[in-house]
Structure formats: C-alpha cells, structure tokens
Amino acid sequence: MTPEAQARQQIDHKLEQAGWVIQDMKQLDLSVGLGVAVREYPTDTGPADYVLFVDRVACGVIEAKKDAAGENLTATERQTERYAHATLKWRQDSQPLRFLFEATGQLVRFTDGADPAPRSRELFHFFRPQQLKAWLAAPNTLRRRLAEHMPTLPTLKLRDCQVQAVTGLEQSLALNKPRALVHMATGAGKTFTAITSVYRLLKFGGAKRILFLVDTRNLGKQAHQEFMAYSPPDDGRKFTELYNVQRLASPSIDPHAQVCISTIQRMYSVLSGEPMDDAADDISLNEVQQTPSQQKWVRYNPAVPVETFDFIVIDECHRSIYNLWKQVLDYFDAYLIGLTATPDNRTYGFFNQNVVAEYGYEASVVDGVNVGYDVYEIVTVVTQKGSELKAQEWVDHRDRATRKKRWAQTEEDTRYTGKELDRSVVNPSQIRAVIRAMKQAVETQIFPTRQEVPKTLIFAKTDSHADDIIQIVRDEYGQGNAFCRKVTYSEKDADGVLTDFRNEYHPRIAVTVDMIATGTDVKPLEVLLFMRDVRSRGYYEQMKGRGVRSLDAEGLKRVSGSAEGAKTRFVLMDAVGVEKSLKTDSRPLEKKPHVALKDLLQGVAVGHRDDETLLSLGNRLVRLAKTLDEKAQARIEKLSGGVSVAVLAKGLITALDPDAIVQTALATAQAQGLARTEETLLPQELAAARALRVAAACAPLDNPALRDALENARREREQIIDHINQDEVVFAGFGEQAQAQAVTVVQTFAEYVQQHKAEIEALSFFYQQPYQRRALAFEMVEELHAHLSRPPLMLTTERLWSAYARVQASAVKGANRQRQLTDLVSLVRFALGLEAELRPFADEVDRRFQAWVFRHNAQRATAFTPEQMEWLRMMKNHIASSCSIGRDDFDYAELADKGGLQKVWQLFGKELDGLMGEMNWELVA
Template sequence: MTPEAKARQQIDKKLEQAGWLVQDWKKINLSANYGVAVREHPTDTGPADYVLFVDRKAVGIIEAKKNESILTTVEDQTLRYSLSKLKWRKEEEPLPFLFEATGEVIQFTDARDPAPRSREIFYFFKPETLEEWANQPETLRRRLKEQIPALPEENLRDCQIKAINGLEKSLATDQPRSLIHMATGSGKTFTAITAVYRLLKYGGAKRILFLVDTRNLGKQAFQEFHAYTPPDDKRFFPELHIVQRLSSSTIDSHAEVCISTIQRMYSILSGQPIDESAEDVPLAEVKTLEKKPKLVKYNPAVPIESFDFIIIDECHRSIYNLWKQVLDYFDAFLIGLTATPDKRTFGFFNENIVAEYSYEESVADGVNVGYDVFEIETEISKKGAELKAKEWVDHRDRLTRKKRWAQTEEDTAYTAKELDRSVVNPSQIRQVIKAMKLAIETKIFPNRKEVPKTLIFAKTDSHADDIIKTVREVYGEGNAFCKKVTYKATEDPDTILSDFRNDYYPRIAVTVDMIATGTDVKPLEVLLFMRDVRSKGYYEQMKGRGVRSLNKESLQNVSKSADSAKTRFVLIDAVGVEKSCKTETRPLERKPNIPLKDLLQGVALGHRDDDTVLSLANRLIRLNKQLEPKALTQIEKTVGQSLHNIAKTLVKATDPDEIVTLALENAKAQGITRSEEILTEEELQTARESLVNKACQVFDDPEVRDLVESARREREQLIDNINLDQVTFSGFSEQAEAEAQKVIQNFTDFIQQHKDEIAALSFFYQQPYQRRQLTFDMIEELHEALSKPPLMLTTERLWNAYARVQETKVKGTSLKRQLTDIIALVRFALGQDKELKPFSEQVDGRFKKWIFRHNAQRKTAFSPEQTEWLRLIKDHISASCSVARDDFDYSPFADKGGLQKAWGLFGNELDEVMNEMNQELVA
C-alpha cells in the first residue's frame, strides 16, 4: 500500500466517525446519508480527492496528502478545486469549506472569512455543522471583524475597557489565542462576562466554554453570570442566555455558556468517570500526583465545533501540563484571564497580551542610501536556551509534523545554531516577526498602508513553514498574505514568485535558497535574515535581491501607498549575519594552508573527513567565480556536470539534515521504524559515507583532477589567512549612537521651544514653592505632544537614547517605563538632576527625607498605621504626580476605608500633609 493510500485510510476513518459516508465517484449515492464524502470527484481542472456533500449539496473540498506532506504548500491546490466546476453540478458559486489532510494532521480554511487563513483542527466537522455554517449570511470571523459595535464605556474601569477592546481587536484579526492580564481585584470575571455577552449578541457565537480551575471557582463564576446585567438591557444575563454549570457528563444542547473545570471536560470527552473531589484540587497540585498527559480521542457526542470560544480563568496555572490536549481538541478561540502570568502563559497564548497591547511609533531614519541595516537580537537567538528534564513540551516529527505532548527525558541545552533544527522555539520566531512588524510600521516605512514586499530567508523548509504560520498570525492575515518559495514546495514556485513580483499578494515570501541569488524582484523593499550566511559572496548576492531600483508608478502597482520611487531597501538582521560576514575567511575553509592539488589528491585516496570535503567545496566555489566562461564550459563538458553543482553536492554530503534524511530512508527501506531521536551512530555514519563517497566519486578520475588544477593556475590569487584580524570595539554602531544623539537633541529643542506653552514644562521653569501643582493631566499633555509625529518621542525611546549616549548616568534601563518617568527625563535634560533615575526611585528618596524630618519635628512620630497610609500616598504620587481627596474613593485607599479612614488618622492635618507631599516629593 502506498503512503497516499495509507493516509486516505486514516482520513476515511475520521470522516466516518464525524458522521460522513465515504463513497467512490463511480458508486456515488447522495441519498445514502445526510453527509457524503465522494472520492476522486471529477472537476473541470481534474479529479478532487474528496468533495463533501450535505443534503445532496456540495459544500467543501478535501485535498489528501501522504503523512510526510507539509499542508501549507497545497493550499492553492485546494482553492483551485473549490473554484472549479464540478461535473453535473448546477451551482456556479465556489465551495466555501477547504480542508487539507494527511493521516495525522488536518487543516481547515473557510473561504468566506474576511482573510481566509488555514488552521489546524483536531478532527473533521460534522455534516450538520457545515450546513449550518453554509446557511449563515456571514461567518463567525467576518462577524467578529465587521459587526461588533463600539463598546459602551459606562460603568467600566479603564483597564476593563482596554481589555475588552484589545480582545475584540485581536479576535477581529483572527488571533487564535488572546491573553488578558489584569491585576487581582480589577474585575477579570466581570470583564469576561461583558465580552461573552457581546460575542453572543453581536458575534453570533453559538456556545462559549468558561473553563475554571476548581469547582469553587466555577460556582463563583456561575453566580457572577447570574448577577450580571448588560449596559443595553436591564434583564439579568440568564434571562437572555442559557448558562449551564456542568455537573454531569451531559452538555445542554441549548446552553450558550457552559462553566466547567478542565477535569470534568476531560471526563466528558474521554467517557471516563470523574472523581468529583479532584475538581476541588487546584491544577498546580494535580500535576504532582499524575505523570501522564490526558490524551483525548474524538468523541462524536462532543464534536470539535462544540464551542466557538473557550475562556480560561486563572490561566497561569498548570493547565498546559497534563491537560493541554483538552484545549487542543476544540476548534475554538482561546481567551486567557490571569493576574500572574509566567513564561509558560505568555508562550501558550502566543504572547498576544491584548490588555497590554501597544505600539511604539517612530519616524523613519530618513537616510537615503542603497540600504539600511536594522538589527533585531533576542536572548535565545544569541545564547540559546535549556529545557529542563520533565518539562512538558510538544515533540514534533520533522517529516510528518505530527505532535505528541510529553515530558523531556533529560536537560536539553541548545545553542543558537541548533535553533529550528533539533529544537524549535516558537517564541523566538514570534518575537523576531513582531519586532519586524513593529519596525516596518513605526520606523522603516511608517506611512505605508500595506506591508512592503518582504523576503524572509529561512534555514530549512521546516523552518520556513514555522515562519509562515507565525507571520500570518502576527499580521492577522490569511493564506495569500505569506507564501513559501523554495525548490521543495509542491505548488509551482515560479507561479508564486511571479505573483510576488507582480501582484498585490503575497506581501511576504519565505525562502530557503530559491530567491537567494539571481532572482529579480524589483518591488522588494525588506529583507529579513533568519539564517546566518558565512560566505561573503553568497551573502552579497542575497542582499542583491533588494537593490533593484523601481519608479514610482511601477512600485505603486504592487504597493499602492508608496509615495515615491523606490529609493532604498532595508535589511533586517535577526541572526547577526551582518557581523558574521565582515571577514574574507569562509566558513567552509577548514584547511586554508593545504593547496588545492593536495586536497584533490587526498579526496581521491580516501581522506574524506568533514574538514577536507568542506575545504575542497569552498575552493571549488571560489574557483567557479574566478574562471572564465570558456574554462567552466570545458570542465562541465569533460566531467558531465558544472563546477558549481560539484561543490554544492560536496556541501550537502556533510549537511546533518541530509545525513539524517538518508538514514531515515535507509531504515524505512529495511522495514525499520525510526525517528530522528533514536537513530544510531552507525546508521548516521553509514548514511554520511554514502553521501560523501557519491559526491567525491568524480575526483577518482585523474584527468578531472588535472583539469581542475590546471584551470586554477590560470586565475590564481593568494589569500592571507595567516595575519588574523581582531575585534577592537563591541557596542552600538556609530549610526545608532548618532541617532540617539539626534533623539536627545530633538527633546531638548522641544523643551526650549515649548516651555511657555505646555503646563508641565512651565512647572520646571518656575521657582520652588511658587509653582502650581504638577498634575497627571499636565504630564499626559506633555507626553502626547512629544509622542505625536514628527517627533514620536516616547519615554521608552528617550530613556534608551540617554542610555546609549550617557550609559554611566542612566539607571533603571531594564524597568518598565511609567508615564511619570517623563518628569525625570525633563529634569535630567535641564541639568536639574545629575543622574537619570526612574521617577518612582526619586519619589522614594524624597519621601524618606520628608518623613524623617517630620518625625524629628513632631512631638509624636507618625504611628505605624499613619506611616502605612503615607506610603500609599507616596506610591500614588509616583504613578500619578499628585494626590487629592477624590483619589481616596479608589483602590488601594478605598480598600482600607477611604477618605473617612484618612480623616480619622490625620484629622485637620490631612490636607496639609497631602499638599506638602505633592510639592516636596515631585520637586
């Protein structure tokens, strides 16, 4: 049985379990079942693998591939069949539901979505579900994008408004996971219920799962749902929507909100009985009692489409260890609520923190040169990382891409070189793409409405696929937005390349090596390097993809918002490629002092270690660039292949990925099941020897060796590898320092120009004790004026600029900036402070002096309770510049008794104390 046939057997089984009857085209009988999947259905562009019929009406396409396939590469094929005309079908409209499937992985795209994007799903949808979706005038994702009205802000705190707006913005761009980070006591559940109400009313959500950590939290949530009244309706929530708190294995078919622990949901999916006492134990403790992950299988009674959204309360806890597959089962948006996120939380939710989502804008640098270099560096891309033993992580088969959730067996340290080969870190990829997106939008091309044509260089085909999925999610775009262009792509790479060059989509292309050299894409304006390149010649060719000039009209054909001819491109360096290439020494050169003649002779006699083979390859690459066309033609005619191909074959023969691939193929040919992790040294060595011997076979012929050597003598250069250079400086480039100086100069100029217009600046130019009070509104006015174009001077950018230029005088660079830090920046710029310290540190220091003086002058020192309140006032001033009576109505003062309590502690002194602190702590 062929791999394709085996995969189709598994696909058939999954279809049948989801309620479909699978038929061959020649035996089609659409009345035999409500949902029918017809194999090899004819179309006017060829037979489709499966066409899905519901109640005799065609609704979808399945493109089936063998298990080794990467499904993103066949999406256009599925789309083509959906647009084709089916034999005997009367309707002309395209089929909306597009599936790609292997025996292990299924991905789905709804073509009617505003930005149709594939997503991986656990199983196939039921026929009834597809019919229901087909009959809806708008898809869920289109409703989320187009039909959610503005949020009424009455009775909502600012943090709740920010969280709901951030969530709805995230959902409108089809982000699969969103994290709401709100402090304890800020009303997370109320926020979530408000969001649930809007998703049901305006988004048309069918059912939402509210997942809790313990049974008690479920009870609390149930009570809050019952107490909630929406702003546009005076009825309680349960009067408008059915809320079910799951206490059995049955989900009410009419329930629109289900509240459950994750333990009970696993019990429902698996059919296994639940120990209800286990629902009272927080999952952080459960993980120490159980060691095996909670694997789930498809349950027809609870199909994957049962919930449109899953809200995970207290999502910082250990839901991602034993219980992650319960979340993976449902085709639903995941929304996390937490007050205390950790690294696992950020990672699980794709670092999509919607409650804190913000953009820092900046103007373009304005340098009109051939190209600019923009550097992106992350900790892991620089230093690597380590996975500790017993950590729960996905293990993905490189070929099939099938995942299993399991613990690591031992500590696994990996270097930056091993990233995206033996270890894939999604966060590292995501951070680079997010940094690229932010840089393009705020610094590189801030006035563009669309993403400039961008090319990303990846390490391997698998790495490229990971990048594509991340780009689509980060940008909130569909399949057409980002495509892979490599030699291994199953869809025609030339067609994609033509579209990339001439059409609006794709905006971003990802390649390994196909567009690295010799390919002309004139509208290309951004190159992102996510792979290192040690060969200077190869690197220069790769950079050359972006240097082509283009007139304004031609550029606007593909990038409509471009306002001029193409005058530059930007190289974004995410791997240190610019630094690694500042040397003539080539990494392939392992034996620089051995003549080419001796290398050729050594290889012929069997000296085929990696150093020898790679050094020979490097010499041939160099020779290929030096020789005249006539000499190259003579070699190719004699040998039967070009010098370039010979060198490329030598390099591939020592490539670990190529060796592993051959070793796996050898094992498979012998009927042995192997994964990369359990290949033996003997199997790897056998594969390497086979590749190397085949690559070196050409040099067994002495005539070939003589021909290459004689050709070399015609064009020979001496390369000095004896006198080694050394690093003399490591830090910011001169250009970066100049940019920081420019930012600081713009800031000081602004202060001088506007000192009489902006109230906050006037504060610093008046004499002490004659100033009027500095307020938070004044600080906001100053911050807004600075952050608007053309200055775009945020506190973060200003702080970083001072840190670059006056590093020894700047403190707190690693801290998150507060809005009130603008006070410290102004004082430092005016020379009133000799060090740049966070405003909160300055307030702390002044408070200590103030309270010490008062305690020394008073007959009775402040009591412990008074001192506690004074510290609360001090903290409020740190964040808001001042304190007033009205502030006592809010947390944290209100939590401790509010204004009445303060009067009881300080009496008539209260106003005097507040006025003194407002003046002296901010002075």
C-alpha cells in the first residue's frame, strides 16, 4: 500500500469515528446521515480529496497528504483554499466552503473561514458533523465574539491585580492567542479571578463548555464551593443558579454542564480508557513520579469529542501538564488558560511567553494581600549527621503499612543518614527534639504573648511519619486528641478536620503530607514546620504559600483569641534544611538526565553497572522505542539478535528488581547445593545475582554497531523541544553566510557522490550498463537517503534542493514544491552531470511518460483506450513515488481500489509484464 493510500485509510477511520459517512463519488447518497464525506469530488480545478456535506449542504473540504518525515501541512493550505473557492460540480451555491482541513494519517489542521483573520490550528481529531452544523447555524464564531463582542469589565469589588488579569486575558483571546498565562501570587484570588473570566466567556463569549482542571479532589471541592458562592456583578443570582457546574467523579461528562471541574488525571482516565482508582484524585501531581509503565496513550473517545470544551482553565499549572498528562490538553480543541503563583521557565515556554497578568509575591505583600515570613532553623545532630545502631541491639521492628511491631535484635551494624530518617529508620528522639525546640521558640521568642498555640501546620514525609509526629506533639504539649490532628488522604474525615482547622479553635496543630500542600486556603496559619525536604522549587513555593494569606484582626481572633491585631507575618520553621537544599524546577524521571544517550551506551559498554546509569539508559530506550518506525526497529533487531528496543529497555530496568535478584540468588544457591532462604542469603550472593542479571541485560550492548544504530535512530527520530530558553529575533533575511553555506552543501554532496559511488548500491546504478539500470528500486534510494541525512553530512533532499536553488538558480525547476524522497534520483543525476537541469523526479517521469505513450501508440495497430490510459497514469504515478512497479504493487490501495491486478490483467493481458518492464526502464533510467 502506498503512503498516500495508508494515509487515506487512517483519515477514513478518523472520520468514521467522528460520525461521518464515507462515500466515493459514484456511490453518492447524501440522505444516509447528517454528515457525509465524499471522496474525489469533482471541481473546476480538479477533484478534491474529500468534500464534507452536512444536512446535504457542502460546507468543508479535506486535503489529504501522505505521512512523511517533515510533512508540513501548513504548506498545503493554499491548495485547500483553492478547492474551497473552486466551483463544485452540481453545486448551486457559489459561496466558498467554510471549513478547511489538511490531514495526513497522523496530523489534522483546521481553518474556519468565518473567523476574523482565519488561522489554521492543529487538531487531535476531526470534528463531528453535529459540531459543524451548530457552527453553521450560529451568527458568529467563538473567535469573532471574543474579538468583537466582549463588553467592558465592571471593576467593582475587584482588586487591581484581578482587573489586570481578566482584561489581559480577554485582550489575548481577542487576538486569537491559543495559550495565556495568569501569574498571580498565592492569596491574590486566582480562583475568584478565573471564575469571573469563566462567567464572562459563557455569557458574552458564547462558550459552550469550560473545563476547570485542578490538582487534587480536595482542590476540586474547594473550587466548586467558590463557584457556588460567586455572584456576578451584573446579576443578583449565584453562578450555579445561572450555569450548571459538574464536579467530575465518573467517566461521563454531563451534556448539560457548562463548567466541568476535574483533576487532569481523571480526565486522562476518561480519554485513555484506563480505569482509575478514586484515590489517585487525592494525590498531588507534584508528588507523583511518572514511570514508563504508567504511560498510556490517549485515544479518541466518541463520547467526549475534541470539541467538548472551548476553554481549559489549568489551576496551578505545575509540572504535571508537561509530561504524560499533557495529552489531555492536546486532545481538546480549546484555548488554554494557565493560573499559577510559581511560574518557571518551562511554564513561560509552554504558554508561548504570553503572560497576560503578572502579580508576584513581593507586590502582594506590599499591597497587603499577603504577609511576609521569617525563617527559624532547627538543627539536630541526628538530622545533620545520622547515627548508627550496633548489631544485637534489641529494638522495635515495625511494618510500614500495618504499623504492627515486633521486638527483635538487629542482625548487623546499621548506619543511617539524616535523609533516611522516617523512611527506613525512625528515631523518636529526633522528632521529639524538633517538637520541643518548636514549642520553646514559639512560646518564648516568636509569639510570647499568646495564650494558645498559634495555628501550626507540620509537613511530614509519609503517612507513617505523620502518625509518629502526632503522638509526640500530643505528648509534649500534654494535650488530647483534638489538639493535634492528621490531615491526609488516609484520614477518614480529612475534609471535616480541615474545615475545623480553618474555622474552629481545635485542632491547633495539623500534620499533613501533601493534602494541603498546594492551593488549600487556611488563612489563620501562622507557623509552618518543615520536617521533610522538597526538591521541586515550584512545589516548595506552593507549600510556603499555605502561610502567606493575610487575615484581618476579627478573623484571626475568632480562632486565636489572644491574638492582637491582624495577621502580619508567618514563621517558617526549617528542621530539615529545606531552605538551603538544592531546588530544581522539576524532578527528572531518570538519574542522569544530562548524560547523552551515546555516553550512557558507551559507559555500559566499558563496564558501568551502577543503578543510575542502567535506569537512565533504560528510561531513554523506552522513550526511543515509542518513536521508531518499522524499518528502524528492524535494523536494530538485526544487530541485537532479534531483541527489540523496548525489550532491551525492559531488560535493563528489570535487571535491578530487588525481588528478582533475590530469586536469582536463591536459584543459584540451590544449583550449588546450598540451603538458603531470603533471610540467610549473603550480601556477596545477592551482589553476584545482581551482576549476573545485569550482565545478561547489557550483553547486546557490547556490539558497537548496535550502539551506533541506537544513537543514529535517536538523532533521526527524536526532536528536543526546548521550553526553557527564550528567544528573540535580531535579524531576518538572507545574508552572505547563507549563500556560502549553500555552496558548501552543493560541494559536499558532489564530492560524496564521487567518493562513494562504489560503496552504495543506489549510486552504483548510475555507473552500470543500461540493462542493469532497470534494477533501481525504492529501497536503494532509501538507503542512500539514510547515508546522506545522518550526521555529519545532514544532507536531506529538502536541504540539497534548496542549496542548488541558491547556487544554480537558472538550472533548478520546482524549487518551491514539496519534496519527495525520489527527488534524490534527480539530485544524483544532476550532480553527476547526466542532466543539464534539476527537475523534480515526478516531472521527469511525466515527461518521459508522455514521450513513451506517444511512441508506443505510433507503433501499435490501435492506440491505448481511455481506460487503459487511466491505468497507465496510475502506474506512472506509482513509479514517480516508488521508482518502479511490479505485480505486487497492485495490492496498494490506490491501485487495489480500482480493481487491482485482476482488473489491469483484463485490460492488458499478457502485455502487462512487458509494459511494466518498459515503463520501469523508460521512465526511470
């Protein structure tokens, strides 16, 4: 099947998924459904690939292109416009078709001709016919309403920063900018601002439905409460009296809801078809480290089409939107509106540097919206240096999950560091020392006049750590259960405890892991104690943000009766060095993100067997496996002895599985006649088992050819998208350097052709006898292109043609046309001096075809019939894209759809093989 036919198949499948009926022109029947896509519809400029009919009215056109490396659909837009403005046969209406699509099997781009300054955009999938019908019936498009019909914002009861955010966003939308970032400090009212914008987009912008993405279920509940409390300035009713708001807790979206509140992980579950544990909604994505096994691809869901949402508001747009979960944002044809208090370079890059409002923490403190903070450090010996347990010491051993204890002796000396505290080792004395230091500092130095403990939040490492802290806090303060409570997702009444912590006298101290680490509003907080470190800079800022909210004197006194005046500051108590520890914008999945793939491969080859190297290489190969086409996979499997890239990656990762290492060690011991159990295995036996597994996983990588193939495959298929480093234009236009580069490209190519003519099969074609020239096959051209396009040459067909167009412009034809791989044949012939002009290969095939047909008809008793000519042209087109034609090629869709080998044999009979041989010789050689 030709690439074009494969693309058409995939386009047909996508259209059918979206509810379109696919028809050939000869089977035209517009009564079969609301939406009909007619293939090869005749126009006065030639047949259009697809014309879309909705309610029997032609309204759109699809220009189909093959899937190809570097396929640029924007270059096809003029062709689509030509069909949209062409006269359709049998059509009464002369108006241009409104909806313009360009598509390959993988990509879809769309332009609405009714938009102001129509601009194409990429879609995940085609729209349903119902959507196009609704757009045709509407007096204006969404983008025209945003540009022309948004009234002035009433500023009553809005802060200046909120006015700036709403107006800045609407100005951005009026310019049809697809992404916008609102940077507002914690406590400045981001959610209120967002709801104000949502209300205006629904009422004046005519938005159908808006998705409000939150980080956790708790934050979704909080956002829902704010929607219910919101009263617009121009209507006395509440928001939820005017519009339906759904908090998504199932796989179905309420068709009557105008606002849908969801975590991004739940929406991902809906789209990917993967079942979701409800508990996943409770975990902040700041705390989730994605692994390769978690990657499931979002697929088209007819129940949730791409046009479901017009806008997506991303509350606290942290790092989760840049990895696996980004698929949710890519799926919907919607504007993206980001809200964050802690942007980083990646945030700015993702939102195209379109910051519509910027209101930082410092400005919010100056305005009295937030309060400043002081840092109070608590350092203990064990926290700083760790400690050691000697062998044969009697201590508790506690199960992490059930917390069941057993009293037993330690088997060996156990040295632990401060970082291992409360994970593999718990030291109650360390926790007690920190709590005592906090208690004394608050009572004697920080808030010496308070009669009650200020509202305090303690960040713990784990749920088990939180339980240990609670017991010691209650003990040290001599208080009951109500005084200190846990606010984590494992707590049955976590929401009730949080509400009491915010509004009631008890609890005075709350201990959490991550439930209220981001977004949750607890204004009376005056002390934050960090008993866990945080590596993510953004997450740390979010956690600090729990204490920054200002509160008036009345509000503070309601929960802390001895407080005098309004909240003016909070104190960050650092018991783990969190203020000084190295922060990163995000936590990488792999251990060596800055080490190049080739260096990881070389490291393994020379004997690096550490966990970091193997895991990093495994993760890198997992990603590479997802990008490779069948030919690249086949090349690598040939070198690896039949092992795929995915299996190589899995082998590296699973080689380090502790349970599997234990089983290998037990099997080895048994084979040696040794009686061993998991408890009696020696460290050297486990090390030997690990080495055995790792050696087997790494063995294929001893082959240097395989390592080179993996590195070349990455360079060929992988692009790095840099959202970090921002850019600006300093010069636009051609200069002397560009001309010099073109000359170098041409010279390099000519020299390569001369030097390697004996090495590469495709090149040797041009130096052999005429009879042997018939052997030119598409595989040869592909092999040559692979040689040329790899580093260090990087001589792609497109680059070569462009260089010749600059250096020898008068001899180059078709420079502005889309290049195809077979144009490389023309480039080689021109470089060798076999042709005086550089013409696209398809043009040369066309010219030779005309001459061949003319000569053949002159020699025949009867000329080719019109039906025979139609088949000959299809065969000629196949040769233009594939260099040759044979019997097997009639199985490809374009030829098979017309009847294939059986039909062409009926037309030509025994002449067929001879004609194909002539065409292969006459049109190519």
